[in-house]
Amino acid sequence: AQSVTQLDSQVPVFEEAPVELRCNYSSSVSVYLFWYVQYPNQGLQLLLKYLSGSTLVKGINGFEAEFNKSQTSFHLRKPSVHISDTAEYFCAVSWDTGRRALTFGSGTRLQVQP
Protein backbone atom coordinates (compact mmCIF):
# COMPACT_ATOMS: atom_id res chain seq x y z
CA ALA A 1 0.00 0.00 0.00
CA GLN A 2 1.13 3.53 -0.71
CA SER A 3 2.08 5.44 2.42
CA VAL A 4 3.62 8.65 3.74
CA THR A 5 5.70 8.68 6.90
CA GLN A 6 6.59 11.62 9.08
CA LEU A 7 8.76 10.12 11.76
CA ASP A 8 8.88 13.14 14.06
CA SER A 9 5.58 13.93 15.74
CA GLN A 10 7.05 16.98 17.50
CA VAL A 11 10.11 19.10 16.83
CA PRO A 12 11.05 21.72 19.43
CA VAL A 13 13.54 24.32 18.24
CA PHE A 14 14.80 27.69 19.40
CA GLU A 15 14.05 30.84 17.47
CA GLU A 16 16.55 31.61 14.67
CA ALA A 17 17.83 28.02 14.66
CA PRO A 18 17.61 25.86 11.52
CA VAL A 19 15.05 23.09 11.29
CA GLU A 20 14.42 20.01 9.17
CA LEU A 21 11.12 18.14 9.12
CA ARG A 22 11.38 14.68 7.63
CA CYS A 23 9.05 13.00 5.16
CA ASN A 24 9.42 9.63 3.48
CA TYR A 25 7.01 7.94 1.10
CA SER A 26 6.54 4.59 -0.54
CA SER A 27 7.20 4.62 -4.25
CA SER A 28 6.47 2.37 -7.16
CA VAL A 29 5.53 5.03 -9.70
CA SER A 30 6.19 8.71 -10.20
CA VAL A 31 5.11 10.93 -7.34
CA TYR A 32 4.07 14.50 -6.76
CA LEU A 33 4.97 15.91 -3.36
CA PHE A 34 3.48 18.66 -1.25
CA TRP A 35 4.06 20.29 2.12
CA TYR A 36 1.14 21.98 3.86
CA VAL A 37 1.07 24.03 7.07
CA GLN A 38 -1.84 24.16 9.51
CA TYR A 39 -2.06 26.91 12.12
CA PRO A 40 -4.28 26.26 15.17
CA ASN A 41 -7.98 25.92 14.29
CA GLN A 42 -7.27 26.73 10.66
CA GLY A 43 -7.32 24.89 7.37
CA LEU A 44 -4.26 23.79 5.45
CA GLN A 45 -2.13 26.16 3.43
CA LEU A 46 0.28 25.01 0.72
CA LEU A 47 3.93 25.75 1.52
CA LEU A 48 5.53 24.24 -1.57
CA LYS A 49 5.25 21.42 -4.08
CA TYR A 50 7.44 19.24 -6.27
CA LEU A 51 6.01 18.15 -9.61
CA SER A 52 9.16 17.71 -11.75
CA GLY A 53 12.44 19.40 -12.64
CA SER A 54 14.83 20.80 -10.05
CA THR A 55 14.91 18.66 -6.94
CA LEU A 56 15.26 21.70 -4.67
CA VAL A 57 11.96 23.48 -4.31
CA LYS A 58 11.49 26.85 -2.67
CA GLY A 59 8.23 27.81 -1.04
CA ILE A 60 6.61 30.53 0.98
CA ASN A 61 7.82 31.89 4.32
CA GLY A 62 11.45 30.93 3.60
CA PHE A 63 10.86 27.17 3.51
CA GLU A 64 12.45 24.82 1.00
CA ALA A 65 12.40 21.08 0.40
CA GLU A 66 14.55 18.64 -1.49
CA PHE A 67 13.23 15.70 -3.46
CA ASN A 68 15.50 12.67 -3.13
CA LYS A 69 14.29 9.88 -5.38
CA SER A 70 16.81 7.26 -4.25
CA GLN A 71 15.88 7.76 -0.60
CA THR A 72 12.18 8.38 -1.34
CA SER A 73 12.31 11.47 0.83
CA PHE A 74 11.06 15.03 0.67
CA HIS A 75 12.39 16.77 3.77
CA LEU A 76 11.35 20.32 4.60
CA ARG A 77 13.95 22.82 5.79
CA LYS A 78 14.24 26.38 6.97
CA PRO A 79 17.59 27.98 7.83
CA SER A 80 16.22 30.24 10.58
CA VAL A 81 12.81 29.80 12.19
CA HIS A 82 10.56 32.40 13.77
CA ILE A 83 8.03 32.12 16.59
CA SER A 84 5.32 32.56 13.96
CA ASP A 85 6.40 29.27 12.31
CA THR A 86 4.91 27.35 15.23
CA ALA A 87 2.31 25.14 13.56
CA GLU A 88 1.56 21.62 12.33
CA TYR A 89 3.27 20.60 9.10
CA PHE A 90 1.94 17.89 6.82
CA CYS A 91 3.67 16.12 4.00
CA ALA A 92 1.33 14.89 1.27
CA VAL A 93 1.85 12.71 -1.78
CA SER A 94 -0.02 12.03 -4.95
CA TRP A 95 1.06 9.02 -7.02
CA ASP A 96 0.92 9.09 -10.80
CA THR A 97 -1.75 6.41 -11.00
CA GLY A 98 -4.48 8.77 -12.09
CA ARG A 99 -5.87 8.97 -8.57
CA ARG A 100 -6.09 12.63 -7.64
CA ALA A 101 -6.61 12.51 -3.89
CA LEU A 102 -3.64 13.29 -1.66
CA THR A 103 -2.31 10.92 0.99
CA PHE A 104 -1.09 12.73 4.08
CA GLY A 105 1.52 11.95 6.68
CA SER A 106 0.55 12.08 10.33
CA GLY A 107 2.03 15.55 10.76
CA THR A 108 4.89 17.17 12.65
CA ARG A 109 4.24 19.81 15.26
CA LEU A 110 6.95 22.47 15.08
CA GLN A 111 7.32 24.32 18.35
CA VAL A 112 9.54 27.38 18.13
CA GLN A 113 10.74 28.60 21.50
CA PRO A 114 12.15 32.06 22.28
Place this chain on the structure above:
Amino acid sequence: NAGVMQNPRHLVRRRGQEARLRCSPMKGHSHVYWYRQLPEEGLKFMVYLQKENIIDESGMPKERFSAEFPKEGPSILRIQQVVRGDSAAYFCASSPDIDGPKTEAFFGQGTRLTVV
Protein backbone atom coordinates in the same frame (compact mmCIF):
# COMPACT_ATOMS: atom_id res chain seq x y z
CA ASN B 1 -11.96 34.83 -5.77
CA ALA B 2 -13.23 33.41 -2.51
CA GLY B 3 -11.53 30.33 -1.18
CA VAL B 4 -13.12 27.05 -0.25
CA MET B 5 -16.02 27.79 2.06
CA GLN B 6 -17.15 25.33 4.68
CA ASN B 7 -20.05 25.73 7.03
CA PRO B 8 -20.76 25.52 9.78
CA ARG B 9 -17.33 26.03 11.36
CA HIS B 10 -18.47 24.31 14.53
CA LEU B 11 -21.27 21.80 14.90
CA VAL B 12 -22.51 20.10 18.05
CA ARG B 13 -24.76 17.09 17.76
CA ARG B 14 -26.18 14.65 20.28
CA ARG B 15 -25.61 10.96 19.76
CA GLY B 16 -28.07 9.60 17.23
CA GLN B 17 -28.67 12.90 15.42
CA GLU B 18 -27.66 13.69 11.87
CA ALA B 19 -24.81 16.00 10.89
CA ARG B 20 -24.72 17.81 7.55
CA LEU B 21 -21.51 19.51 6.54
CA ARG B 22 -21.39 21.83 3.55
CA CYS B 23 -18.57 22.76 1.23
CA SER B 24 -18.55 25.29 -1.59
CA PRO B 25 -15.45 24.82 -3.75
CA MET B 26 -13.44 27.64 -5.21
CA LYS B 27 -14.92 29.20 -8.32
CA GLY B 28 -14.04 27.16 -11.36
CA HIS B 29 -13.16 24.02 -9.40
CA SER B 30 -15.09 20.90 -10.25
CA HIS B 31 -13.28 18.41 -7.99
CA VAL B 32 -14.05 18.14 -4.26
CA TYR B 33 -12.36 16.02 -1.61
CA TRP B 34 -13.36 15.36 1.99
CA TYR B 35 -10.85 14.53 4.69
CA ARG B 36 -11.26 13.75 8.37
CA GLN B 37 -8.78 14.78 11.03
CA LEU B 38 -9.07 13.06 14.39
CA PRO B 39 -7.48 14.76 17.40
CA GLU B 40 -3.67 14.64 17.26
CA GLU B 41 -3.74 12.80 13.93
CA GLY B 42 -3.19 13.61 10.28
CA LEU B 43 -5.80 13.94 7.59
CA LYS B 44 -7.45 10.78 6.34
CA PHE B 45 -8.99 10.75 2.89
CA MET B 46 -12.69 10.00 2.84
CA VAL B 47 -14.19 10.69 -0.57
CA TYR B 48 -13.51 12.39 -3.90
CA LEU B 49 -16.34 13.78 -5.98
CA GLN B 50 -16.77 15.52 -9.27
CA LYS B 51 -20.01 17.24 -10.20
CA GLU B 52 -22.84 14.74 -9.65
CA ASN B 53 -20.43 11.80 -9.43
CA ILE B 54 -18.58 9.98 -6.67
CA ILE B 55 -15.17 9.14 -8.13
CA ASP B 56 -13.43 7.52 -5.15
CA GLU B 57 -15.06 6.67 -1.84
CA SER B 58 -12.44 4.23 -0.64
CA GLY B 59 -11.99 6.13 2.64
CA MET B 60 -15.63 6.42 3.58
CA PRO B 61 -16.99 4.28 6.40
CA LYS B 62 -19.44 1.78 4.95
CA GLU B 63 -22.33 2.82 7.14
CA ARG B 64 -23.90 6.13 8.20
CA PHE B 65 -21.68 8.30 5.97
CA SER B 66 -22.64 9.65 2.56
CA ALA B 67 -21.52 12.47 0.28
CA GLU B 68 -22.91 14.28 -2.70
CA PHE B 69 -21.89 17.09 -5.04
CA PRO B 70 -24.97 18.13 -6.99
CA LYS B 71 -24.96 20.01 -10.26
CA GLU B 72 -26.03 23.13 -8.42
CA GLY B 73 -25.03 23.99 -4.87
CA PRO B 74 -22.40 22.89 -2.40
CA SER B 75 -21.05 19.46 -1.69
CA ILE B 76 -22.64 17.84 1.36
CA LEU B 77 -21.11 15.31 3.73
CA ARG B 78 -23.85 13.63 5.75
CA ILE B 79 -23.33 11.59 8.87
CA GLN B 80 -26.40 9.78 10.15
CA GLN B 81 -26.89 8.63 13.74
CA VAL B 82 -23.67 10.21 14.93
CA VAL B 83 -21.58 8.57 17.64
CA ARG B 84 -18.88 10.02 19.87
CA GLY B 85 -16.18 8.58 17.65
CA ASP B 86 -17.35 10.82 14.81
CA SER B 87 -16.06 13.86 16.70
CA ALA B 88 -13.35 15.30 14.50
CA ALA B 89 -12.46 18.12 12.15
CA TYR B 90 -13.77 17.56 8.64
CA PHE B 91 -11.93 19.35 5.86
CA CYS B 92 -13.04 19.92 2.34
CA ALA B 93 -10.63 20.67 -0.48
CA SER B 94 -11.16 21.53 -4.12
CA SER B 95 -9.05 21.53 -7.26
CA PRO B 96 -9.46 22.64 -10.85
CA ASP B 97 -10.05 20.34 -13.78
CA ILE B 98 -6.42 20.25 -14.93
CA ASP B 99 -3.21 18.29 -14.34
CA GLY B 100 -4.70 15.26 -12.62
CA PRO B 101 -2.56 14.03 -9.71
CA LYS B 102 -0.25 17.06 -10.01
CA THR B 103 -2.98 19.43 -9.02
CA GLU B 104 -2.72 21.38 -5.82
CA ALA B 105 -5.73 21.05 -3.54
CA PHE B 106 -7.08 24.16 -1.82
CA PHE B 107 -8.50 23.59 1.65
CA GLY B 108 -11.34 25.11 3.57
CA GLN B 109 -11.08 25.98 7.25
CA GLY B 110 -12.90 22.87 8.30
CA THR B 111 -15.97 21.96 10.30
CA ARG B 112 -15.32 20.83 13.83
CA LEU B 113 -17.94 18.29 14.80
CA THR B 114 -18.49 17.51 18.46
CA VAL B 115 -20.82 14.69 19.42
CA VAL B 116 -22.12 14.88 22.97
